[in-house]
Amino acid sequence: MTREEFNAFCSGLQATNHVVQWGNADVWKVGGKVFAICGWNDGKDAFTFKATDLAFEVLRDEPGIRPAPYLASRGMKWLQVYETCGMNDSLLRDHIVTSYDLVVAKLTKKMRAELQV
Template structure:
């Protein structure tokens, strides 16, 4: 899995992403003030959490090293956490983080999307 630094660098590269540290020293990534990824720790190892589609949730949740995201999935949201090997290949992990970003961006108000230069 990508290192925490590499995940953070990738999230930072997405247009208008913002970063805060919260929830026990987790790197929390947002677009338009809405969460799209969290990079934190799971048993001392880096873990990354992101939103997925309904189908993605079903498929990814069954893969070794990936689980329904603690807290988020328990509230009925479709978020997964890559927490252990084998997880996902680096390019696939980046693609899922970007897809999460795009899903969140699409849900922003038209006014906010316009203010951020997305429309």
């Protein structure tokens, strides 16, 4: 997946917004909370997302995937796909949607109603 494809995919999810932060990283949020990031890998595209507990345990040691720098070191279950061998585009999109869903689930009921998510 390219950065452009990543941004196009994330923009298609409901009630999202995009900001550029942290050294030119594309950061995608829903309800003001981050669910996906592209950047942070020595100038190469790397894709970071929140993971379920099970996905984090299963995928964190796979080739091309690692616990997300900074986020995972603080005990959060975030993964980063930093090499193309890490996972195919379809599976990456599935994990981005799961990340989005995990973040939406943590929003207040009022916020979810306002965003219609």
